Amino acid sequence: MNGADILCDTLLANDVDVCFANPGTSEMHFVAALDARPQMRCVLGLAEGVVTGAADGYARMAGKPAATLLHLGPGLANGLANLHNARRAYSPVVNIVGDHATYHLQHDAPLTSDIEGLAAPMSGWVRRVTSPAQVSQDAAEAVCAAWGRPGRVATLILHADAAWNAAEHASLVRLAPPAPRTVPAQRIEDAARLLNNGKRTMLLLGGCALDAAVLECAARIASASGAQLRAERAVPRLARGAGRMHVERIPYALAAAVAELREVEQLVLVGAQVPVAFFAYPGQPSVLTDPACSVHQLAAPGDDLGAALAALADALDAPAIAPASEPRAALPLPAGRLDADAIHIALAHLLPDDAIVCDEAITSGVNFFKYTRGAAPHDYLPLTGGAIGGGLPMATGAAVACPRRKVIDLQADGSGMYTLQALWTQARENLDVATIVFANRSYAILHGELKNVGANAAGRNARRMLDLDQPALDWVKLADGMGVEARRVETVEGFFRALQYALSRRGPFLIEAVL
């Protein structure tokens, strides 16, 4: 057995059985080893942003890491933006990056670069494997590090000679992934006391998948104590829809967020961080809470949030809450010219049970929550790190993780162009993803921001940098060019029919919704 064989066997022994890949020459022994192990599912991305974004989406839905396979420093670099999103989602990812043979590095061959330097900013754990004897221990520790609480990006740099050389005594290392940390009883008691002290309190959730049970428990606490309940904007995954507790996220817009938090006297963090502005603006605060607001951490990301909330609910003697707190409901469908709101209303009507909704709709997605409180129950996956190009790959990975659930990607057109190659992977793997492109043909959010900085009318240079027209992108042709069936719609009725069609079939479909 060579190091590459041992690596594959160790991944499989540690329950990593999907590899999102874009290999090169220096990883060819690893490719050969994967080829000999059909129980590892290898999914090719035609650009590395697809690979890493899919690993993020997979982790958020599977609750366990996939492996990536990236080619040297440039391949890793191309994948870093979506690793940034994965990092901000606490997604476990075993990020495998090939490097030259150890003895070859000194010669500075053209593809040589500082892989550790590139990996470190987006990784919670980085290690080089320099010999086949080390591979199994290092790979098992990488899986553990990725799966650590909270999840993180664990980058394993595999030298070509560590892959191709044989190990004399190859024993496979299996390590149990760490369990979530238990929150000390004292912190539960402290939180219970705070929630009873009569101050205006917000319970802020974040840091890990907020499933229906966690939300139910949090809602019990809020109801019993009178606390406000909110989720972080960048929550990795949120259960929503009819029959589930509705939890709003902190608004993106600075003024709205500040207004919402102004009255809060104490903040109880459950896996969340103190909310801060996404961007700084002249004369505006960075921290969104009032300076006088006191902050108490019930649980850190990586703690057992569910158990902590259950214990807190018990400590408060919080009564159970009737289920189905959100009834199934949708506003009447408007007619005529399509806009983003009409799309969200149509989704409220048509969303299938247990769908997965990935959201990189940016400005067009602002009202999705407002209109879909009563939609069929679904999981909602937002862009966590703000790195553009997350949506299409995330939807791809979520569909690999959950082959029996419909995935819907709410996709801004500008953002979609960063990683449109994901459509090919969806076609190749016949993934059940409906992509809705909100085609407003501009970086609409930036037009707003340009106004904010005092430039009232965008001139030629600004328009050339913020508009996506001249020429307009034709998403039907782009999708078709990668093997994904697609349709362009401009009316509400047309969109409704296209969405019905997309949901009536299995496999990828794209709707270009011209706004």
Next chain:
Amino acid sequence: MNGADILCDTLLANDVDVCFANPGTSEMHFVAALDARPQMRCVLGLAEGVVTGAADGYARMAGKPAATLLHLGPGLANGLANLHNARRAYSPVVNIVGDHATYHLQHDAPLTSDIEGLAAPMSGWVRRVTSPAQVSQDAAEAVCAAWGRPGRVATLILHADAAWNAAEHASLVRLAPPAPRTVPAQRIEDAARLLNNGKRTMLLLGGCALDAAVLECAARIASASGAQLRAERAVPRLARGAGRMHVERIPYALAAAVAELREVEQLVLVGAQVPVAFFAYPGQPSVLTDPACSVHQLAAPGDDLGAALAALADALDAPAIAPASEPRAALPLPAGRLDADAIHIALAHLLPDDAIVCDEAITSGVNFFKYTRGAAPHDYLPLTGGAIGGGLPMATGAAVACPRRKVIDLQADGSGMYTLQALWTQARENLDVATIVFANRSYAILHGELKNVGANAAGRNARRMLDLDQPALDWVKLADGMGVEARRVETVEGFFRALQYALSRRGPFLIEAVL
């Protein structure tokens, strides 16, 4: 004037008047400043690999830097692979990356990351601008650093508050770019003595644009001394074709390169490095020259190669060489089924005078040199760093630099998919680029490498990672979806007609050559 205004004015004052951009919120004051200065040409790329690759292509042809504009760490990360290629081409690039306001960083907002850490591996110079008072000095030094000899990637990290705050005393800094270093006379004399000592000698050129005059001088030296003349594989730019000295590059294939260098007893480097294997292979050497070969550096990258070669030619009393050393000629065009060789022969027939040929054809490009020695004179720009996705952006930037020259991009289909968004920029700017996609529908080079590692028949997992069929990419639709006219051809006759058409018009055109 705020810092952003001062930055724009400083760039213009230092002869940087093109900005390849993909901005975000934190760069909005810079966008507003660019908007107020129409003399700066702003070119949008829909993904950052397009932005940085275009800056590389621009620099290679313009001989001066363009600026980039990238959004925070993730935007930089997306552009790093083509900055790697730029670095290996010694291309001057003023790489401007926005960052949060200085005081906002401590709050670890979602888009925060270690920008310096990300930039360092691909940059020769990195600096943060933290106040508007510093901007002009820092920006002028960035231009100088980029333009330094040799050229490099100079990354200037612009904090949002350094952009939006006003400077009290804004005086614009202008700095003269450094001149190429003069090679000491002793090194010329040493080289002249070596070239007369009767040993088998190779003169290896590299490190900067090898124009016709430099090649002529090198050829005189080779002819007078009996030395072999070669160029590095990763030469940034090479003048070729009828009427110019023909210089072969060191072969990519390890065995061929070793065979060619085996007999060389002494190597004289002119801006070049000692040739090393692109990748390591088990049991094969990393350094391509014989261990007994002695190495002498006439000129380092950044030295004045032209002057050094002229002085050396004089020292050797090397007689002038008749011009037109390569007559115009092309093999007869084959007929029927298209293959890569037929494409190169057709190019030899049809290449217009003074074309710029960008080459990311990978396996399909191997014989381009063989068939086009007698083609019309042209500049040849290869992939220097091996980071895939360089071709389409490089062609885009070269066309911005040289609006009156036809640019032809020899483009492998797998590599093209990494940065296909460049086609939109070509359409938007109406750039005169003909893209020839060699559609073999696989990572053909990796199939070869997989055989090299002993895996004779690729199984399902390997095929799923190395083949680009199922579904086949439709490049005509992809191009059309981004506003670029395109045609698919499968025969030599069809290709010849399509190329004639592409060359008969101005503006972008894509030929999908199915192999």
